[in-house]
Amino acid sequence: MKAYILKKILALPLILIGVSLLVFVAIRALPGDPARLMAGPEATQEAVDAMTARLGLDRSLPEQYASFAYGAVRGDLGTSIKSKLPVTAEIAERLPFTIGLAITAYLLAIGIGVPAGMIAAIYRHGWPDQAVMILAIAGASIANFWLALMAMNTFSVQLGWLPLLGVTSWKSFILPSITLAVLPTAVIARMTRSSMIEVMSQDYIRTAYAKGVLPRNIYWSHALRNALIPIITIVGLNFGSLMGGAVVTESVFNWPGIGRFLVDAVRYRDYPVIQGVTLVAVSGVVIMNFLAELLIAVLNPKIRFD
Amino acid sequence: MTMFLKSRRFMLASAVAAGLVFPIAASAATLTVMQTEAPRSMDPGDQTATYTAALLDPMYEGLVKRDTDLSLKPALATEWSADASGLVWTFKLRPDVKFHDGTAFDADAVVKNFARHLDTKRGLAASGRLRTFLDSVTAVDPMTVQFKLKTQYPAFLALLTTGPCLMVSPAADAAGTIGSKAVGTGAYKLQEYKSGEYVLQAKNTDWWGGAPKGEDQIKWTWTSEPSVMNMALQTGDADVINPFPSAFAAQVKANPEMKLSTTDGSAVFWVSLNTKLKPLDDVRVRQALNYATDKEGLVKAFMQGYATPANSPLAPVTPGYDKTLNPYPYNVEKAKQLLKDAGYPDGFAMSTIVQEQEARIGELLQAMWAKAGVKLEVRKMEGGVWSKAAFLDPAGKEKDNIGSSIASWSSGVNGADLQFRPLYYTKSASPAGANLGFFSDPKLDGMIDKAASTLDEKARNAIYVDAQKEVNEQAPHVLLYTKRDLFATRAGVSGVWMIPGGGIVVKDGKKK
Numbered sequence: 161m162k163a164y165i166l167k168k169i170l171a172l173p174l175i176l177i178g179v180s181l182l183v184f185v186a187i188r189a190l191p192g193d194p195a196r197l198m199a200g201p202e203a204t205q206e207a208v209d210a211m212t213a214r215l216g217l218d219r220s221l222p223e224q225y226a227s228f229a230y231g232a233v234r235g236d237l238g239t240s241i242k243s244k245l246p247v248t249a250e251i252a253e254r255l256p257f258t259i260g261l262a263i264t265a266y267l268l269a270i271g272i273g274v275p276a277g278m279i280a281a282i283y284r285h286g287w288p289d290q291a292v293m294i295l296a297i298a299g300a301s302i303a304n305f306w307l308a309l310m311a312m313n314t315f316s317v318q319l320g321w322l323p324l325l326g327v328t329s330w331k332s333f334i335l336p337s338i339t340l341a342v343l344p345t346a347v348i349a350r351m352t353r354s355s356m357i358e359v360m361s362q363d364y365i366r367t368a369y370a371k372g373v374l375p376r377n378i379y380w381s382h383a384l385r386n387a388l389i390p391i392i393t394i395v396g397l398n399f400g401s402l403m404g405g406a407v408v409t410e411s412v413f414n415w416p417g418i419g420r421f422l423v424d425a426v427r428y429r430d431y432p433v434i435q436g437v438t439l440v441a442v443s444g445v446v447i448m449n450f451l452a453e454l455l456i457a458v459l460n461p462k463i464r465f466d
Numbered sequence: 467m468t469m470f471l472k473s474r475r476f477m478l479a480s481a482v483a484a485g486l487v488f489p490i491a492a493s494a495a496t497l498t499v500m501q502t503e504a505p506r507s508m509d510p511g512d513q514t515a516t517y518t519a520a521l522l523d524p525m526y527e528g529l530v531k532r533d534t535d536l537s538l539k540p541a542l543a544t545e546w547s548a549d550a551s552g553l554v555w556t557f558k559l560r561p562d563v564k565f566h567d568g569t570a571f572d573a574d575a576v577v578k579n580f581a582r583h584l585d586t587k588r589g590l591a592a593s594g595r596l597r598t599f600l601d602s603v604t605a606v607d608p609m610t611v612q613f614k615l616k617t618q619y620p621a622f623l624a625l626l627t628t629g630p631c632l633m634v635s636p637a638a639d640a641a642g643t644i645g646s647k648a649v650g651t652g653a654y655k656l657q658e659y660k661s662g663e664y665v666l667q668a669k670n671t672d673w674w675g676g677a678p679k680g681e682d683q684i685k686w687t688w689t690s691e692p693s694v695m696n697m698a699l700q701t702g703d704a705d706v707i708n709p710f711p712s713a714f715a716a717q718v719k720a721n722p723e724m725k726l727s728t729t730d731g732s733a734v735f736w737v738s739l740n741t742k743l744k745p746l747d748d749v750r751v752r753q754a755l756n757y758a759t760d761k762e763g764l765v766k767a768f769m770q771g772y773a774t775p776a777n778s779p780l781a782p783v784t785p786g787y788d789k790t791l792n793p794y795p796y797n798v799e800k801a802k803q804l805l806k807d808a809g810y811p812d813g814f815a816m817s818t819i820v821q822e823q824e825a826r827i828g829e830l831l832q833a834m835w836a837k838a839g840v841k842l843e844v845r846k847m848e849g850g851v852w853s854k855a856a857f858l859d860p861a862g863k864e865k866d867n868i869g870s871s872i873a874s875w876s877s878g879v880n881g882a883d884l885q886f887r888p889l890y891y892t893k894s895a896s897p898a899g900a901n902l903g904f905f906s907d908p909k910l911d912g913m914i915d916k917a918a919s920t921l922d923e924k925a926r927n928a929i930y931v932d933a934q935k936e937v938n939e940q941a942p943h944v945l946l947y948t949k950r951d952l953f954a955t956r957a958g959v960s961g962v963w964m965i966p967g968g969g970i971v972v973k974d975g976k977k978k
Contacts, residue, residue, distance in 0.1 A: 191855070200592075207589070326663060
């Protein structure tokens, strides 16, 4: 186990190097030139060249990557082409908002998805099952973007109950986190249902019934505990798509997180920001997957890691 | 049940944290303005974006300013004069003006402000245009500066009101902080810049012009989502929206709590035809496309009526614009005849590149031109990709078979030269300039040069009328429409006005 953890920790820098190289090359392969976009359509070629030199984009690619990597190792992700502010500080300022949103959304998704999936499994083929599954399919297929706009129009504009944009109080968390939670809730509910159904048909559950254990205790202690492993796997693996959802949700709600930061950066080909945000997001995904694996090991000591 | 307990505890914790961390930003004395994009710099000389310029306007001033009637008035200069050649300009500076950081405003500051644009190594975003005509700026005495121009430049005074000519504190520029921390001489100074959220400006109580007339604070926010802009105005999250999306204009008009303002704009929309590519090298084909375009239909379908069909390469607000021109009334039969004359009785196929937000224009043109037998392939592109493709050289465009580009240009009140020269002048052929179709007409080049060196306004405008006729005749563009400027406010807001082209001025804005 210790060796496994050590290996995972050692692998993280390798993953980050790989991802940073990939992002570095990919954004430069993308058509569109930050110097041209900064200098504007009226700029002469001379002005674009001067801007290119100023941004350091006239250097060779290996040279640019080396200076980016050298800075990144020391925690310096460079300076934003657009805002002229240091990228590390800019990300640090926004990261808490994204993490806060992600945690709230995940807690909502687990808090609703798991019980809903359990109910569906317990009343399998009954109306609660059908209701949960219909909602889950709807939740998994609805467009995040559209849902956000509808929710804003209903609760902020028409009813005036909740703030519309940005972060002004804790109430600001409600609409964005619910919007963001819809997809993972649906996924978790479906996973919980199928996992529970499988566990409920096991012999030890039948034995527990035979012993006269209360059904409530069977569901929560015997069944759920064993059904949790696939659920945790899904939660861990879905963190990446949650970050993807955060990009859309943050943009619509003017949320001051790294998702909206990334969208703005892509529009202006702000290379240092795209590189920095991607690195941070990838680190988050890797760490979440790692935590999920650890948690599974704790829940089921039978699982071995090599 | 533990799950629910846990989440409730978290909500409580985040509520407490939220109360501690987030300041309550909005108050009654704050005018909130929402635009479509975040500022690109806090340095007016390092950006060329309309909405950034509007945001910086309360904090910065130039030697000359544009007044509400769009005339030019003294600002940081009190008076000026030009010699007979029009090449040497002398400005008397306003005394007792200080930058927000306490630096004195004097001839030395002005010289430094222009020197940074004339320095090739700086690579500031807005330097390009100045460098084409400005030779040097020198101090005559501590309160007098002299500009030497390389060539006569009719738009010189107008340009002094724009980004690169607004005065930044030389101390802040030397410190390298001006890009993220604005320091000007204006009626408002920068209070806080949260690059992901807002820009907050506060009244400059030491302003040379006396007490600023606007609200205590101006707060700028932004979103790229039109429906969010509309909702922000309804809830009062924003007092001013610029530009207001025309799709929601009817809603605002019907609501007594809001006001919609529409004025003549300066952005002329067009399709630039690749004159190096067959069959678009034939003027008859280019004219045929103009006849085949139902401009009124386009204005109705795409702009909800908030645009004026284009009859000239100039916008109606541009000095020299001739409203009597009507070169290409919608006429499919005439288009067909011209194509037949040019040897294309069965029409031909071509392509156009267009940015996503204007893709509908391409689709509408596709349907219109099909009636004349022209098969238009519309290539939708994300902004950065489009910009790369649009500024290709002739060989690059031939390789990718780019027959035309849909775009707009906005020089507006700053003068016709800034519309003609970048778009139609031979030397401006892309990638050097925005002559995206490589149009070359020595006769027109001559008119553009002659107008630029004609100091008498009436004579100059007469040349520009001829130039408009020449462009219409040669048809390097399919001219579409001039957009009207739309902005919306809450009903109680007054004192907000618009410089044609989207430059909203809010520093005198008041809320009731």
